[in-house]
Amino acid sequence: MSGTDEAKRALDAWIAEVRAALKGLPPGDVDDIARELSSHAFERAGGAGADAVAMAGALEALGRPRELASLYLGERIAERVERNRSPWQVMRAVWRLAGMSADAAFVLAVSLAGYALALVFLLTALAKPFWPDRVGLWRLPAADGDLSVSLGRSLHPVGQELLGWWIVPLGLVLGSALAFLTWRFGLAGVRRLGRARAELNTPKG
Amino acid sequence: MNEAADSSGSIDRWETQLRKGGLSLAVLASLWGGRLYGLEILRRLESDAELLVSEGAIYPLLNRLRGEGLLESEWVEADAGHPRKYYALTLAGRARVKAMTGVWDGFARGLDGLLAPVRKEGGR
Structure with missing residues (x-):
């Protein structure tokens, strides 16, 4: 397996964890978040030629999937409460x-x-x-x-x-x-x- | 020595709180000149304001600002081979940046008056 394949596999696994932790948000929102985070990690790791080490660094900079997902969920919860207090x-x-x-x-x-x-x-x-x-x-x-x-x-x-x-x-x-x-x-x-x-x-x- | 370390820690915490307080304004102001995507916003904050924001945390913040109607976003297929989500200020966002800048300037001017003697003393 090439370094690029390993990088893609690491990204896919990380995104799958984020998706799982975002359970409760509308599917369209989850797709949008996953796409944006993938795009960020992909570019941060160096684009199409990114290797596993660079991707690991990019994902580490983004944070742990569950903690990152909790930021989105927290924002959504706070937003709902502002609409109905x-x-x-x-x-x-x-x-x-x-x-x-x-x-x-x-x-x-x-x-x-x-x-x-x-x-x-x-x-x-x-x-x-x-x-x-x-x-x-x-x-x-x-x-x-x-x-x-x-x-x-x-x-x-x-x-x-x-x-x-x-x-x-x-x-x-x-x-x-x-x-x-x-x-x-x-x-x-x-x-x-x-x-x-x-x-x-x-x-x- | 411990007192010096405690003092340094307190200053660090105060500076972090100060920067956190200005983060929304900084993100909105970074978009004043035109649309940017997440990584560009992070780089702009770092290069222009020495604000190092944890990378993952910027997106929920952008999401919130968009939810408040201050930003709009669109996906653009980039030459780099992957799509990028660009953010831009809405009219309400531009009005908010102006209002926040006014408040910030007023606050800074007021504080400058108080700090003038401290600077004078410190400069001796």
């Missing part, structure tokens, strides 16, 4: 980005915790009128004598309620505020993490 779409975007980086996984964890707590506040506020004696913010005697606080529906009738009916307006306000802040946090995360992370190398004199 609903909390559901933002959470979907955060969920998809979470598989690409540890930072995005952290944003997902904080978002899930934020929405869960917001939901507890809101449900507590809404349920209070129906079960006034069992729903609220409770201080519960723990087994070891310490005190713990429980928000929501108390399973311990001996617990002491702390806020009474104030839990209704407070729960609605805090739950809504927490949900709003969690949404903004997720949106900022998608914008920051989804955008192309073009790394620049500063030339040293």
